[in-house]
Amino acid sequence: MQTSLKIAVVGSGLVGSLLAIYLKKAGHTVHVYDRSPDIRKINFSGRSINLAMSNRGWKALDAVGVGDSVREIAIPMDKRAIHLVDKLNFQNxxxxxxxxxSISRGKLNRKMIDLAEEAGAEFHFEQKVWDVTLSEATLHIGESERGEWEERKFDMVFGADGAFSRIRHRMQRQSMFNYSQEFLNMGYKELNIPANADGTHKLDKNSFHIWPRGEYMLIALPNLDGSFTCTLFMPFEGQNSFESLTDRKMVEDFFEKNFPDSIEVIPELANDFFKNPTSTLVTMKCFPWTYEDKIALIGDACHAIVPFYGQGMNAGFEDITVLNEMMEKFGNDWKKIFSEYQISRKPNADAIAELSYRNFMEMSTKTADEKFLLQKKIEKVFSDKHPDKWIPLYSRVTFSDRPYAEALAIGDFQNEIMEEVLRLDNIENIWNTEQVENKILELLSK
Amino acid sequence: MQTSLKIAVVGSGLVGSLLAIYLKKAGHTVHVYDRSPDIRKINFSGRSINLAMSNRGWKALDAVGVGDSVREIAIPMDKRAIHLVDKLNFQNxxxxxxxxxSISRGKLNRKMIDLAEEAGAEFHFEQKVWDVTLSEATLHIGESERGEWEERKFDMVFGADGAFSRIRHRMQRQSMFNYSQEFLNMGYKELNIPANADGTHKLDKNSFHIWPRGEYMLIALPNLDGSFTCTLFMPFEGQNSFESLTDRKMVEDFFEKNFPDSIEVIPELANDFFKNPTSTLVTMKCFPWTYEDKIALIGDACHAIVPFYGQGMNAGFEDITVLNEMMEKFGNDWKKIFSEYQISRKPNADAIAELSYRNFMEMSTKTADEKFLLQKKIEKVFSDKHPDKWIPLYSRVTFSDRPYAEALAIGDFQNEIMEEVLRLDNIENIWNTEQVENKILELLSK
Structure with missing residues (x-):
């Protein structure tokens, strides 16, 4: 049994709220601070990509008994719908x-805060944490960065305050703190496909829709109300870029030409385009994640990744799963808990960062490529026949809870094998034969 | 002719002082701020590696007429003295x-500030800059971070405030600012070889002394007063580490065993070891380096590197050379000056960071390796005969002003060639033959 502690969680986002539930169930007093107003009382929209909950996320939710409650607001997507300029392909x-x-970020966040409050966590909104005294687990809170601050002392502080974490900001100023932030030269913008008049979806509801166009792409994920949240990913500058689309007509012409089947389903295209902000995409890495037995970072605060694998929230929830394992294993020895937590998670956070970065290429380019689709078909056939010998990379990341670092390493190995297989003569016709199966078996056993 | 501006330089280190001289000569009003006391009035020691001035440094000093004044405090080192456990080798x-x-950092810094004052720059010591308003080039100065601040408005601000730059700190909080800091798992500690009673040097004065021992090494650089500044580089943790040497006897035994010829020349070994701090080694990269025509970072503030190529100061001084070229080329168009400056310098800063990181291995391990010394001899012979075809990497970095990025690329190419040459049968005996020369010529022309 753990000694009950007074714990602050900074950040009431998805990871902060779920962590609060776990900490309450472990018997602690939990105070959650957020600089923003209560998301349940405001209109949240305009700059989010819908979430794609997968195995790791569900595992963390179910272990604390809130999975079913979240399933109520989730829409299953079992396939990609790949919108080429002249045809539509599906890929399971x-x-x-x-x-x-598919889950709306706003909806899920509201539900998670409700669940955390029910579990007994106390939320403090519009409380701006500007600094933390690491050795004392003391938060410094005030209206403005240069104004008066109040001190709140805790036994322990978790920084679940996202990619631009204030808690990490203080840790960064220690010696020996490794840190990197790298922005893509690409941004994203939210657009909207409204529901039909009868509340049904205008596109297939159980698909993740992609319009792959190489350097840029459009995606759409379904919402419960019949609408889709669309996201346009595009370079900031250059030929096809946010910078190059300067008026309504240019935006409409661009979509007409490049996403012809999207035009009739996005009625407010030009309005949304100029009203909604263009957001940035950053990969942030750091180490260490903890300070003695006082401070720990979690989720985006210690490993912000680009969204192309749909694993940001899932990776953050998995942090909690691992932290909880360490809590159960090491009892009141928080130094050990924090140390084992960060050692276990860091290589996996780095791996999913790399996989996510690479996956833009897969989504925007390879899904439009016949050779890639052939590779996926070969892998599927082989994997169906030898499930013990071949779990495709996407499945290992998305439908398993094997470590991300293992997925990255095995994925690279599998890719080398498939490159060799795709070089076989006449592979387009023989792909579903024993010859190919034996070739893969041979390469696997090398 | 440039319009005279009111310019602040934050940081009175080597780069800040030299930049102040350049800006004064270009006709501007220059105020230099430093959070520390005037280095000319305090005792500066205990945590520095002597500087190794080379071509790029001299070029920047000579172009503004202060090279000869600095030569008065410089000691030429034309070779490495490689102290193996049982013998001493020399390598030109x-x-x-x-x-x-070899120049003492303290001595040089004092001289540079004198020279900048003579040139008309105004220095403000013990003035702590906590923040900068980027768009207004306004500094915020005060006693403490949380106390009262005064504002000082300028036309332009240079951040020459080192690896932990406050000016950069503000730029980091902008969107799209790429940043990384990575610490080595190794630290360094200053030790001292005093002069003989008659003021002469205890070791060869015109050598850079190295005791290469693989994971750790000792170096010593001469001072004018007959002493040497020594630096011990060693992992923080592990078998041979700072952590593992916990008392005087352990330190003395360690040196006796591993650096036997150093024992009699470092009389205060154990005292220095426990008195002097163990310093960290960081590589810091970022981009952009400038903000409109208002703010520019320079030197360590935008590219801190590890010291193993002796190029930190030289690279910072070369920043000034390039900035000055742009000033002469683009007149009053400071947006253009800043933009061209950062585009020109960034790839070279990245290259010297990589070369510096790699050079620890060369210094600590390869200089003790017969194969490496053979490679150097072959390169020397070939380079003497074909100076137009082969400039060794070290010479390109140290004795030329060709871009660092070019040095890195060509160095890698040369290394591939030498690897092949070293694989030739009986190379130990035929290294100085026409066969080897022809082999290199053949590989170069591929």
Whole structure:
């Protein structure tokens, strides 16, 4: 049994709220601070990509008994719908019955805060944490950065305050703190496909829709109300870029030409385009994640990644799963808990950062490529026949809870094998033969 | 002719002081701020590696007429003295007459501030800059971070405030600012070899002394007063580490065993070891370096590197050379000056960071390796005969002003060639033959 501690969680986002539930269930007093107003009382929209909940996320939710409550607001997507300029292809994500789940970030966040409050966590909104005294687990809170601050002392502080974490900001100023932030030369903008008049979806509801166009792409994920949240990813500068689309007509012409089947389903295209902000995409890495037995970072605060694998929230929730394992294993020895937590998670956070970065290429370019689709078909056939010998990379990341670092390493190995297989003569015709199966078996056993 | 501006330089270190001289000569009003006391009035010691001035440094000093004044406090080192456990080897750095120059950081900094004052720059010591308003080039100065601040408005601000720059700190909080800091798992500690009673040096004065021992090493650079400044580089943790040497006897035994010829020349070994701090080694990269025509970072503030190529100061001084070229080329168009400056310098800063990181291995391990010394001999012979075809990497970095990025690329190419040459049968005996020369010529022409 753990000694009950007074714990602050900074950040009431998805990871902060779920962590609060875990800490309450472990018997602690939990105060959650957020600089923003209560998301349940405001209109939240305009700059989010819908979440894609997968195995790691569900595992963390179910272990604390809130999975079913979240399933109520989730829509399964079992396949990619790939919108080429002249045709529509479908590609299953996994085996029969395997899906990722579209959830609105705002809806999920509201629900998570409700659940955390029910569990007994106390929320403090519009409380701006500007600094933390690491050795004392003391928060410094005030209206403005240069104004008066109040001190709040805790036994322990978790920084779940996202990619631009204030808690990490203080840790960064220690010696020996490794840190990097790297922005993509690409941004994203939210657009909207409204529901039909009867509340049904204008596109297939159980698909993750992609319009792959190489350097840029459009995606759409379903919402419960029949609408889709769309996201346009595009370079900031250059030929096809946010900078190059300067008026309504240019935006409409661009979509007409490049996403012809999207035009009739995005009625407010030009309005949304100029009203909604263009957001940035950053990969942030750091180490260490903890300070003695006083401070720990979690989620985006210690490993912000680009969204192309749909694993940001899932990775943050998995942090909590691992932290909880360490809590159960090491009892009141928080130094050990924090140390084992960060050692276990860091290589996996780095791996999913790399996989996410690479996956833009897969989504925007390879899904439009015949050779890539052939590779996926070969992998599927082989994997169905030898499930013990071949779990495709996407499935290992999305439908398993094997470590991300293992997925990255095995994925690279599998890719080398498939490159060799695709070089076989006449592979387009022989792909579903024993010859190919034996070739893969041979390469696997090397 | 440039319009005279009111310019602040934050940081009165080597780069800040030299930049102040350049800006004064260009007709501007220059105020230099430093949070520390005037280095000319305090005792500066205990945590520095002597500087190794080479071509790029001299070029920047000479172009503004202060090179000869600095030569008065510089000692040429034309070779490495490699102290193996049982013998001493020498290895020339370059051609006859080519040397790097040992200079005490404190001495040089004092002289640079004198020279900048003579040129008309105004210095403000013990003035702590806590923040900068980027768009207004306004400094915020005060006693403490949380106390009262005064504002000082300028036309332009240079951040020459080192690896932990406050000016950069503000720029980091902008969107799209790429940043990384990475610490080595190794630290360094200053030790001292005093002069003989008659003021002469205890070791060869015109050598850069190295005791290469693989994971750790000792170096010593000469001072004018007959002493040497020594630096011990060693991992923080592990078998041979700072952590593992916990008392005087352990330190003395360690040196006796591993640096036997150093024992009699470092009389205060154990005292220095426990008195002097163990310093960290960081590589810091960022981009952009400038903000409109208002703010520019320079030197360590935008590219801190590890010291193993002796190029930190030289790279910072070369920033000034390039900035000055842009000033002469683009007149009053400071947006253009800043933009071209950062575009020109960034790839070279990245290259010297990489070369510096790699050079620890060369210094600590390869200089003790027969194969490496053979490679150097072969390169020397070939380079003497074909100076137009082969400038060794070290010479390109140290004795030329060709871009660092070019040095890195060509160095990698040369290394591939030498690897092949070293694989030739019986190379130990045929290294100085026409066969080897022809082999290199053949590989170069591929």
């Amino acid at each position: 994500y996994g085996q029969e019955g395997e899906s990722i789940y | 750095y370059g051609q006859e007459g080519e040397s790097i120059y």
